[in-house]
Amino acid sequence: MEILKNRFLWIAIMLTILAMICDDWSAQAPLQFKNIQIAVGGELVEKSIIETPMANRLVRLFSITIYSLAAGVFISAFVTNFIESQRAREHQDELRRLENSLSLSVFEALFKKLVPDEVFECIKSEFLLNSLIRRDVNLIFDFSYGEEKIVLKQTLSYNLENLTDSSISDPIGAIAEQPMGDEESELLLRASCIIDSKHILAYDRIEKPAGITETTDVHGNRLTEINFEIPARKSAEVTLVWRSSYKICKSCCYFRDAFFTTYPIINGSLIVNKPSDMKFDLFQVNSTKFEVSVDEPERIMYKLRGAMLSKQGLLFTFGPR
Secondary structure: OOHHHHHHHHHHHHHHHHHHHHHHHHHHOOOOEEEEEEEEEEEEEEEEEEEEHHHHHHHHHHHHHHHHHHHHHHHHHHHHHHHHHHHHHHHHHHHHHHHHHHHHHHHHHHHHHOOOOOHHHHHHHHHHOEEEEEEEEEEEEEEEEOOOEEEEEEEEEEEEEEEHHHHHHHHEEEEOOOOOOEEEEEEEEEEEEEEEEEEEEEEEEOOOOEEEEEEEEEOOOOOEEEEOOEEOOEEEEEEEEEEEEOOOOOOOOOEEEEEEEOOOOOEEEEEEOOOOOOOEHHHEOOOOOOEEEEEEOOEEEEEEEEEEEOOOOOEEEEEEO
16 A cells, blocks of 8 residues: 555656646747737727637646646545554554453463462452553652651652553542551642643642542541543653651650552662661562662662562561660
8 A cells, every 4th residue: 555655646746747847838839910800880800819829728728637636646645645544553453452352361261270260360350450550669768856756758759650541540549547646647748740741730738739639537537639640551750748757655666667559560769768876677578579779877778670569568667776
């Protein structure tokens, strides 16, 4: 079909050149004088007029026809190219959907021979059919001492990639719990989302744009939910900042907290900034381990090279030495 399209283009060019040659030849026709008789006041009067030869006039008419034909061929070539491009894209999309369906079916048939159906259904729902994935996750723990308490500010940034052919809504939820024992409530300080270099979400404790839902349950815990949509096959740059605080008491030897992921993670890092007299221990509940790259009294850096599956994460303890 590409050859045919090229032929259309060359035919249009050749017709245009032929029409220009004919047009130029007809324009160079010699002028001729011709005597005609007309009736004026009931009498025949002879007049002289100037005209071009018949052959030149016919060639002129022929050139106009060729111009119109060349324009039609040129437009037809572009219309045909557009239609074929649309059909090719639709065909490729259909082939891709069919390929994905066949791949999943073949994988399902083979994998079911190795594990029980219940295990496979869990793997299928939790891992194989994931529509979102987090890439290049950067998690920062900033510890500091407050007035008889330890303050932890967590900053989480990542690229959230939509793997499907339709837009997906991904709500960000944060629960601010009522103080219980030695732990104070957790607060979402800031949230932002950037898609195609455009801010589609900017939230902080003061500025609360549309799409923010805040509710309180029967226990007095506040739930903040932020909704945004990721278009098909697009990525969103997400940044979250929240703060937790823990009261220090004589019976408190250490505190504990955790980070678990909702979606699979590919590659990431963890940076722990803390006072030199604070102890920090990390317990990993994930298939690919974070490896220590820097271990200093006031900073510990970890690197994740690989994947972390959904519902996996990190447990950590901290407290004064």
